[in-house]
Amino acid sequence: MADERARYKIGPNLWHATAPPPPQTASLETHVTADVAIVGGGFTGLSTALHLAEQGADVVLIEARMIGFGGSGRNVGLVNAGMWTKPADLIATLGKEPGERLLHALGDGPSLVFDLVERHDIPCEAVRHGTLHMAVGAEGLSDITDRQAQWAAFGAPVELLDKDQAHRLTGAEGFAGGLLDRRAGTIQPLAYAHGLAHAGVKAGVRLFTETPLQEATRTGANWVLKTPAGSVTAPKVVLATNAYGTLVEGMPWQASATELTILPYFQFATKPLSANVAAAILPERQGCWDTGLVMTSFRMDKQNRLIFGSIGRLDAMATGTHRGFARRSLEALFPQLGAIDFEYWWDGRIGMTTNALPRLHTVAPDVLSVSGYNGRGIAPGTVFGRALAHHIAGGAHAMPLDETPVTPDPLRAVKSAFYHVGAQAKHLIDRRF
Template identity: 70%
Template sequence: MATERALPNLWHATAPAAPETGPLQGELTTEVAIIGGGFTGLSSALHLAEKGVNATVVEARMIGFGGSGRNVGLVNAGMWVKPDDLVATLGADAGNRLLKELGDGPSLVYDLIAKHGMQCEAVRNGTLHMAVGAEGLKDIEDREAQWKKRGAPVEVLSADRTHALSGAEGFAGALLDRRAGTVQPLAYARGLARAALAAGARIFTDTPLVAATRQGDLWKLKAGQGSITARHVILATNAYGDLVADVPWKAHTRELTILPYFQFATNPLPEKVATRILPERQGAWDTGLVMTSFRMDQQNRMIFGSIGRLDAIAEGTHRAFAARSLRKLFPYIGDFRFEYWWDGSIGMTTNNLPAMHVLAPNVVSVSGYNGRGIAPGTVFGRALAQHVMGDASAIPLAETPITPDPWRTVKSAFYQAGAHAKHFVDRRL
């Protein structure tokens, strides 16, 4: 579910202006209708338009309204699931193909940024997966071994080297993944939108999908105050599927457990402090049971995040935890204040891997990025475009039936309550 409270989001404050778009009025015909204006939908639109295919995006709110404008901005390679576990789940052929596609995902992102001149604070110096204690160190050592046997440029760093690259206290080591990096995520989404428009795609915002009916070989979509006739439909809503009306093929949203994630951003820190924290500007997250993340932006703001929703009940607890954490991790940080805070939703699947569905004739979706939206969203957007252009093998996932999770609401509430409780007591000593 999308957060409806008006929270001050750093990405909205610092991203270049979005390209001019507006609601759909009247009727139009398109080859491919794309529902959702985030990384996946915009990547699909761009790759279709570049091949001369008539593509139209309809977004219920604004470009990047969902996870694309709320996430941490880490452009990670692969999925959260360890490589060997991913292969064990999907099988050797499918698993290794997915690992290859997503391992190369950051390269696709940064290539698009360079090709289209996107102004999105792109830095590609890797990311740091920070080890919490001996158990966390074992976890990242396993990940290093599994990725290295596949030729990936990853390296476990000593505690001293981790401290030097992060400026943070208390970690047993870190996994440096040189394929990865950071971006200003909303700026990247807006860059994709601008590139798609320049290539000939159409984008309509404030245009929620209201209804869908099959008419012969075509789909008739009512969207906002207008309507679209399309041969193909790409559903690219992921965790924000509730913004779409209860059309016949919306059921895929019911297999996603919603994991809330918040972030706080400080005022710009003094130069003498900012140069000590992540001096090479990697983004970082840890192996903790309730994960936390931290990174810097180009204005020297520290951005700290963790699991939880910034609702009226929990916001104070999460804010205090974020402040305690920064002082614990960076004892030299000095005085700071939080200028921005926001939250978003992550779509989790039962196996922590994305799912591909053919929801109806010529209606296809990929969802469930499990906290890895930027590179996978871009990769799957391109693959969905290739799929509707006739390449049946383009999507590096096998089609699966929709499997609603009957416990999704309970699990989401448990994650939110558990994070709230943990943040109430954590790092008080």
């Protein structure tokens, strides 16, 4: 695994450093057949593979690089319920029946994740004490108050916290309140992906890594997926590459990626804090994110590292700016920290859609694609994986999302560049004065 991290320039990523190893895999170097071929070894692909195999299907999964290389190994690790969009806005966009169907499916998403963790004994630092959406100023407090009312109308166990309650649960200074969602929790995301991979292999899934898809041809009722040294023949295909599909040059079926704006997101992790300092920060170990225009997040891991994230890419020009912003932010939030020393840092891609909701497509006959989790990859990826498996197996009304045609966003490149440059400019000056 260390060799793979070096080959793909993973860098000092906490999740890769602390996750138990994935199952042993190799690249595909022969010609195989299957009932279903899956492209992509992240949450969606692994969940689809596991649930299909548990239903008796013969499944082959190919991953261009390594299990969890993309968003699954770069995620914040918040297992949230629902989407970023407020329930009322989601229903207004999709309509009452499909909107409520998606809300209920994703509202139950954390339960599915934690049930899988328990059932397959996945060692991924799972903590189910909820997540906290922190209010920045009066506008942020108004936003989470509205969210609480909308979720409460669906019977969701969400609790509005005042300033003092928010401070007690976080130890953080400066927030006007918070929204506690008790359905949710945190995990070590790459460890969870590795655990899904182990469970899939045990159920009979054949996993191949370092196996990029190069060409796909339709032959009768089957697809033949060609890779550098082999091929997979299957009547049905699931494309589960999300924001990382375009990294494989020449890969077919990239149409769905053309509707995703890439939102870069970085994280910095401190060295393990002393026991007395760690006890005063997030004592119940909820994960947090805020209502700021340029969002930030913070959480703890099992070893008492404090992990801070925000929008931006850690390239040669921006890393110093984002590191300085992360340090200033943590000093303001937690004055008790003293000198801050970062041990790990990494970044990733979030696939954003124009309506902030995921997309389900048939990108070619018998080729299904789900993408656009808009920063909510863990629970939705797991939910859609199970739904895809049931749908492929013939389950009626299995999908929580209706299909739509691929609709490329002509401004995606401009918006992606704006997020990167805008976040860097804001972080250059934020919390300096």
